[in-house]
Amino acid sequence: MSRKKARAALLQELEEAMRRSSAQGVLYGQTVANVAGIANSDLECMDILYLEGRVTAGRLAEVTGLTTGAITGVVDRLEKAGLVRRERDEKDRRKVFIAVVPDAAMKIGQFYVPMQQAMEKICNGYSDEELRLLLRFANEGYKGVLAATEALKGLLDTPPEKRPALKLKKLRR
Amino acid sequence: MSRKKARAALLQELEEAMRRSSAQGVLYGQTVANVAGIANSDLECMDILYLEGRVTAGRLAEVTGLTTGAITGVVDRLEKAGLVRRERDEKDRRKVFIAVVPDAAMKIGQFYVPMQQAMEKICNGYSDEELRLLLRFANEGYKGVLAATEALKGLLDTPPEKRPALKLKKLRR
């Protein structure tokens, strides 16, 4: 096999592996929501709140891609479950900040323990330098996927007949 | 900073980076479903069909975690959209295989082009050996998350008071 072919095969294998693991990650999230007894989007919002801290309802809508109306429902449910609190911004009284109730973060956090333990065990098999490589890749991947998402959204606003033809790779099977 | 602390910080940073990129991956998928004009689960099933080839309705339910009733709906919609075909198994006439209509794979596949191009560009910055490391990690990660998912599901069948207390890491913030 030529050097070039070997690399193409490697890239394809990597893509498939990442798709598989990412799909399983989604399933893990669904299972967490299930066990925690909350809806999927509710958990996603908890996750965002955990990563970003106290954010407005509008920002949640922006990040999740849901309408503000849907977010009202999400926050209602989370508030009723005692997981978050609404806090009106005193500077701009239109805004509503959503904040995680401290103890709640742990209640939800415990369901990520099996995952964290699994990842930790796996990471033990890698040197610091290797982990830094993985970190770099994850960061670049994030930026790449973010940009790709925007590019794709751009397609939505372009009428189909005006869309630039995308160059297709040949598909397997 | 001690060697140990540096590593712990690295691990945490890696975890956060992976969560972020994985969340963005989910959003990319939602956008694809949106642009393609199909439901999220429908796209997920197309993905599975693409990875696993021709599978039964029951297997789709198993892999997605949906009920068989929901899968009936998914397949109905996908069939109506001309993306898949139902094929009765002649050996066991209870079974229904779901197969992707060949051209349809490309129709959907094109929406992954922005993502693939982004990933390819990123991968160009890595040597074969580095990509092999990433592949190994992705594969191990998949297995780890799969196992963690099962562990978590196990919790569901255990009454809460009998659940083994999970050791909690201290949470940020």
Added chain:
DNA sequence: CTAAATCTCTTAGTGACTAAGATATATATC
């Protein structure tokens, strides 16, 4: 002070989902 903009919430309607059971086919037991 008024008009426009911004932010969240409300309402009505839609659609995908679950639970339970119906239907059809296959396998095991007598």
Added chain:
DNA sequence: GATATATATCTTAGTCACTAAGAGATTTAG
């Protein structure tokens, strides 16, 4: 071979999260 049990998909009724549109409250611009 007939009967019972198991397996695989589909159907039905009801639920719940979502969107679209617009209302209400507050801020900013003219």
